[in-house]
Amino acid sequence: MSKTRLSIITRAIGIFAMAILISGCNFWGLDDFKVNITSPSGDTTISAGQSVNFQSEVSFGTSPYTYQWDFGGGATNSTVADPGATTFSTAGQYTVNLTVTDSSGDTAQDSIVVTVQSSSSAFTVSITSPSGAVEISPGGTVNFQSTVSNGTSPYTYLWDFDGGATNSTVQDPGSITFSSTPGIYTVSLTVTDNSGATAQDSVDVTVL
16 A cells, blocks of 8 residues: 555544544434423323323433423423423413523424313213113123214223223223122223323212
């Protein structure tokens, strides 16, 4: 290898090494300063007066960090890492922005959208059958039906029969045979819509 070629290669290696040093050993971008809103995990829909749990996670950068949560006018802004349960009182669509600044002045951002429905368009579920608490004999049956209002389809259903019968994941389980063991069984129905919002209803079944 000629001296000229060796000199060129040596110089190139030196420039490459200097570039890595200048970039803080982050040549491949593996330790970029960033922030993620970890809760909620994505855009979410709630009813007016309900709350959303806000949490965040910072990667890299130089501590200490300063936080600025901007709730888009839907709630009072916050300067803590994890504001927790935050209530949105007025219907509307709010873009929630989180900006984190590290001690060197670098910033990182993340955002989600919170859609707040008015009370008249709140996501609800009702157990329509039975229409109220019922009493049955051991081994008797009860017909279960439900109705969902608002929310975003498709929905997922979870009927929890409190140990009195096998749980169900359909909207209308129909005729359900209960345990022969006497007792009061609180049957709960939880419905989750496509945006992750949940609605619940329950009814008591007494086995005499």
